Amino acid sequence: MSDPRDPRRSEPEWSLPGYRALRVLGEGGSGKVVHAVDERSGAEVAIKYLNEESRARPGLLRSFRDEAQLLRQLDSPHVVRVHDYVETAEGAAIVMELIEGVSLGAMLRANGAAVPEAALSVLKGSLLGLAAAHAAGVVHRDYKPGNVMVSNHGVSTLVDFGIAVRQGADAPSAGTPPYMAPEQWRGEPASPATDVYAATATFFECLTGERPYTGATMAELAVQHITAPIPEHRAPEELRALIGHGLAKSAEERPVSAAAFLTELEAAAGAAYGPDWERRGRRALVAIVALLAALLPSALGDANATPP
Structure with a gap:
């Protein structure tokens, strides 16, 4: 065969x-x-x-x-x-x-929730990627686990800018429903705060093993993202404020950019897990990637594999 x-x-x-x-x-x-x-x-x-x-x-x-x-x-x-x-x-x-490694989506499917330091490390790296995009006036619009790569060194990288737009551009609403901000559901223009929302939804999934909202239909998901309470109580107490801010229903109530959110992340992570949190997080990620590479060799390069 x-x-x-x-x-x-x-x-x-x-x-x-x-x-x-x-x-x-x-x-x-x-x-x-x-x-x-x-x-x-x-x-x-x-x-x-x-x-x-x-x-x-x-x-x-x-x-x-x-x-x-x-x-x-x-x-x-x-x-x-x-x-x-x-x-x-x-x-x-x-x-x-x-990129040699696995997508965050593959990690979550195989490994479930990550320890907080590892989840924070993934978020930090991909926020640095978003910050570069935002500084260039680009909004990604499709941040999700399948578009975040975790390398065999424990470093995260953002991929697939297939529906990215210039900030302020008039473009049709697009995204991946479980991670779409309320303004995307309403057909409003995307902004850096839109990417912050999607990144926070993905971070929440890393921490808990579950998406913040799990509606079975598009209509249910739309209602949940637009009106349902933010489920920060399901995350570790030390990180609830970070999640609450990133998942705020109004774009004006969220951090204005990935760089601003990164500052909040660093402060929250340091206060909760000490100055060595990122080293421990990357070490945990390296172990997960190595295990997945051994068990699922087809997962290598998975983040490059998002079709256009």
């Missing part, structure tokens, strides 16, 4: 010249992500391909191109780096940094 991860089974309709595919990391309706080797330098990369059907839709092709352009402007070790963008009559591809 052939290996379902054999890249020969899922070869893109068009392959970027100069790169040898090793395996498919992820595949979706719009395209796929392939782990590949640059035949000139020997460097391993992740290549995100847009499929033929999606390229034929001008809006999707424009969004794909915009994602590459946005990422090239962000210089942060906590944002996935873009090496190249190629668009021809045959195809379109983004050549990205290959």
Whole structure:
């Protein structure tokens, strides 16, 4: 029986010249992500391909191109780096940094809730990535566990800017329902505070093993995110104020940016867990990633695998 991860089974309709595919990391309706080797330098990369059907839709092709352009402007070790963008009559591809590790989503599915220091470490790294985006006037709009990478060194990185927009831009409402801020549900423009909300919802899930709101339908989720009480009582007491602020129903009542929220995180973490909290958190993350890599080798590079 052939290996379902054999890249020969899922070869893109068009392959970027100069790169040898090793395996498919992820595949979706719009395209796929392939782990590949640059035949000139020997460097391993992740290549995100847009499929033929999606390229034929001008809006999707424009969004794909915009994602590459946005990422090239962000210089942060906590944002996935873009090496190249190629668009021809045959195809379109983004050549990205290959991040060795697992997505936070994979961690949560396999390991459940993390110890507070580890959850805080994940949040800190990805907030640094968001802060770089916000400083450049970019709102991510889709912060969620599947878009946060935890490397084998315990460092978190933000990936997939596929629906990111310029701050203040008039764009259709978009996001992932369990992590969408009230203003996204109401169809209002996204802001850095929108990303803070999604980051806090993800942080809450890291701490408790559960999402803050678990409505079974879109309508239930909308009502919960817009009107239901903030469930900070389910989190450790020392971090409830942080969660309450980040999940405030009104964007005006939340931290104005990821950088502002990061300042609050540092203060809360230090007061609750001492000056050594981040080292302990990263050590816990390294152990989890190593275990998952041993048990689930297909999870390696998972954060690169979010399809376009």
